[in-house]
Amino acid sequence: MHPVELTERQTEVLSLLAQGLDLPQIARQLQFSVYTARSHLRDLLPRLKAANGTHAVAIAIGLGILPSDVATKSSTLIGVSHVR
Template identity: 45%
Template sequence: MTPDGLFGWLTSAPCGAFAVSLDQTIVFWNGGARAILGYSAGRVVGLKCYEVMAGADDSGLTPDCAGGCACLRYARVGMVPAPTDMMMRCASGARKLVKVQPMVVSGVGDSGPLVVYLFGDAPGESRSGAVHWELGQRSSEGPLTAREIEVLRYLALGWDVAHIATELGLSPHTVRNHSTNLRRKLDVSSSLEAVMAAVRLGILTLEAGSSGDGS
């Protein structure tokens, strides 16, 4: 899927979503992000992410935000960023606690990868644990089996096949089969597209909680 194709999926996603290039320029901003933070796409696309949100963790404003947050540092070396809680600045000037799931998306041609951030409102009180993907309320009504949803949940966290297999007590071959089957059922060609489709269908939602030992 090209970035433009992914952005088409994210436009109607039931969560906030924005994308930045490796130089931290915002290249996409969806309606969910506007609903949560108050900025329109026209106001923020083309700006640096730190100029808009000035992201902060529990310890305060991230000192090296302008030089690249931890998510971007991971992406620049080809690693999967970890989910996190973050205080973001709203258009009103107030700060809001959100739970963020970053994902790295390949660019087109010679262009570098993009980092896509999916986020939603966190509870009023900050939690110390990392944020993880949980099952949506409609998961039992969807096309996937319980095991396929388990595998999809770990794919959303950026886990590889070997790690998922160990966690679930399955063989890597079985995990690959579940991954193939869930992509077929969702009519997508990649794990990232499967996650996006699952968010759109309500099979996966952002919930607060501990990320377990997957970090």
């Protein structure tokens, strides 16, 4: 158990953020509104004592909430492709 408890949705949003998706992409992937994605992010920031999404990802990896290789996982596996 981690010292910080996040909901399943908050963890999903954070994981997708770590993979490089922005809020509109996260909302499409999880099939809810951008407002809801933003709300999940806004609610998890104080739980992690994070200043922003990038900071939250770093903290979550450090606490073991997200695996250290989360950023290297291809988001094409979850149906989102990136143009590089």
